[in-house]
Amino acid sequence: MVDSERVSRLLDGVRTDLAFLKASAAKPPDDLAVDQVALDAVKYRFVTAIEGCAKVAHHLVASEGWSVPETNAAAVRELGRHGVVERVVADSVARAVGFRNVLVHQYADVDDARVIAQLTRLDDLEAYVAQIAAWLLAAPG
Secondary structure, three states, rough: OOHHHHHHHHHHHHHHHHHHHHHHHOOOOHHHOOOOOHHHHHHHHHHHHHHHHHHHHHHHHHHHOOOOOOOHHHHHHHHHOOOOHHHHHHHHHHHHHHHOOOOHHHHOOOOOOHHHHHHHOHEEEEEOOOOOHHHHHHHHO
């Protein structure tokens, strides 16, 4: 059974991270590129936002008894397969999981320009959150 409160808390965390990332996106890219503290904060917020999306996916997949995914990306794609989110959104967020993995595992070697460019691609993360929230409201029980 889906724990709506838990999912809502996770979605709220993702929304908070997205608000921070959107505020960062409003800054001139050149300013952000030379502000290592701000850039580190952006990287951290990307990691936590994407991890929140993956946690939601794993919870929903397990709660609904769907096939057990081996990866975070597979869990997100499973939501697309079951119509919780649009497939195109699921695929985009699954690719974001790969970006999160780069941030976590190759932190020192991450191309900062790529991180800054990702700030212009927050729409699918926002759509993911909105579509899951709508699915929760429509779900029976």
